[in-house]
Amino acid sequence: MNGILITGVPGFIGSRLARALIPQGRPLYLLCLASFAEAAEALASELRGEGAEAHVLVGDITQDGLGLKDPAAIQSAVSEVYHLAAVYDLAVPEDIARRVNVIGTTKVLEFCQAYAKGEVRLNYISTCYVSGFRQGMVFEDDLDRGQTFKNHYESTKFAAEVLVQKCMNKIETRIFRPAIVVGDSKTGETQKFDGPYASFGAVMMGWLIATPSPGTGRPNLVPVDHIVDCLVTIPNQPDTAGKVFQLADSNPLTSLELIELAAERLGAPRPRFSLPEALFRPLFKIKKLVEVSGLTAESLPYFNHYVIYDTTNTRSALAGTGISCPPLRSYINQILRFYRDRADLAWRFDRLRG
Numbered sequence: 001m002n003g004i005l006i007t008g009v010p011g012f013i014g015s016r017l018a019r020a021l022i023p024q025g026r027p028l029y030l031l032c033l034a035s036f037a038e039a040a041e042a043l044a045s046e047l048r049g050e051g052a053e054a055h056v057l058v059g060d061i062t063q064d065g066l067g068l069k070d071p072a073a074i075q076s077a078v079s080e081v082y083h084l085a086a087v088y089d090l091a092v093p094e095d096i097a098r099r100v101n102v103i104g105t106t107k108v109l110e111f112c113q114a115y116a117k118g119e120v121r122l123n124y125i126s127t128c129y130v131s132g133f134r135q136g137m138v139f140e141d142d143l144d145r146g147q148t149f150k151n152h153y154e155s156t157k158f159a160a161e162v163l164v165q166k167c168m169n170k171i172e173t174r175i176f177r178p179a180i181v182v183g184d185s186k187t188g189e190t191q192k193f194d195g196p197y198a199s200f201g202a203v204m205m206g207w208l209i210a211t212p213s214p215g216t217g218r219p220n221l222v223p224v225d226h227i228v229d230c231l232v233t234i235p236n237q238p239d240t241a242g243k244v245f246q247l248a249d250s251n252p253l254t255s256l257e258l259i260e261l262a263a264e265r266l267g268a269p270r271p272r273f274s275l276p277e278a279l280f281r282p283l284f285k286i287k288k289l290v291e292v293s294g295l296t297a298e299s300l301p302y303f304n305h306y307v308i309y310d311t312t313n314t315r316s317a318l319a320g321t322g323i324s325c326p327p328l329r330s331y332i333n334q335i336l337r338f339y340r341d342r343a344d345l346a347w348r349f350d351r352l353r354g
Contacts, residue, residue, distance in 0.1 A: 001079050001119075002026050004078065005074065006028065007031045007083050008084030008086065009030040010042075011085075011191075012191040013227060013228065014082075016224060017082060017084070017228050017232070018030060020229075022050055029057055029074060029077070030054060030056050031085070032058060032059075034058050037058050040056045061100070061104035061105075062107060064107065075115065079119065080120065081108065083108045083123070085100070086104070089153060090296070090299065091296065092151075092152055094152040094155075097156040098152075098156050100156075101153075101160050105160040108124075112167075113170060121174070122171050122172065123173075123235055124174070127154075127177055128177045128220060128247075129154050130157050130161050131307060132149040132150065133149065133305070134147045135307055136308065137310055140312060140313045143165060144158075150301045168242050173241070174234060174240055174244075174245065176230065179221065179246075179249065179309060181195075181227055182224065183338055183339075184224055184225045185223035185226065185326050185330070185334065186334065187338065188331075188334035188336070189338060193339060197294075198295045199259060199295065200262050200335075200336060200339055201339070202295060204266050204268055205268075207293060208259060211275075211303070212275065213277070213304075215256030215259075216254050216256070217304040218255070218306060221249060221328055223331060223335075226323070229323045230323065233318065234314070237321075243313050244313060245311075246310060246314060247311075250309075253328060255302075255304070262332070265332060266340070281297065284296065284297035311325070
């Protein structure tokens with residue numbers, strides 16, 4: 001009983017995590033919805049080609065027993081669970097976010113509670129943005145400070161982490177809070193261009209000539225390879241059980257610095273002036289502009305939201321491993337190059353003219 005169950009496959013982080021776990025020589029159980037079975041099987045085939053024992057499990061984290069045909073059989077084969085499956089869309093409706101993020105996490109906790117104490121360990125992937133509208137420094141042992149939230153994604157991930165923390169005396173648990181995940185720091189590779197990529201596209205096309213003032217928020221970007229390195233390494237480090245690890249840049253750029261850096265590296269026009277955030281909001285009511293630019297109203301509050309995430313536990317757990325979060329300036333060229341070479345921006349101009 002030494003297998004590893006991974007939810008959220010074949011997602012971007014889950015797929016890379018599965019591959020990074022191969023050197024441990026443990027069987028991998030990839031849990032996916034039926035609609036993703038073909039893609040998950042393709043991933044499993046690749047993993048087998050690299051020497052892994054990989055199994056695809058069709059199920060549903062919102063159902064009892066994770067929707068598995070024989071959950072007891074999987075429990076007898078698995079001693080570690082990585083729970084990544086979640087809805088990450090900032091515009092997700094509340095009912096969907098609650099069903100997947102909260103009920104789904106409840107079912108994973110029930111799955112783990114079926115074990116005797118100490119027989120399974122849970123690595124739960126939360127998000128730094130359970131901090132909601134809090135400002136200033138957010139420490140790793142902070143959770144409920146009476147904060148409000150920008151969207152249903154944040155509020156339901158918060159509610160889910162509350163449930164996980166309540167069960168930490170019953171299940172050996174490590175909680176990981178990634179910040180905003182972008183592509184690989186070495187290759188720039190990513191599966192989808194969401195989050196900050198819309199801003200990069202707007203910069204590239206010379207549209208972001210004005211920014212929401214004052215631009216002092218600090219969007220916290222972290223490359224996916226660092227996230228995966230942490231997820232693989234930290235659970236096997238001593239004195240990490242029962243702790244929270246914020247996987248974040250300890251010295252992030254301000255949003256204005258980020259836009260100016262992207263413009264500089266792309267050879268694009270820099271912002272010429274700033275305007276009050278309230279003046280930007282009516283623009284998001286123009287459907288074609290939103291569709292063409294890729295920018296959304298849901299992303300606007302992050303532009304001037306000032307928050308810094310403490311990473312003391314993370315840095316302590318990684319001491320001596322050589323793993324650390326690289327500064328954005330050291331890898332943004334790779335991120336922008338991958339985006340430029342693969343994002344089809346020409347259609348946006350055509351749609352705008354049309």
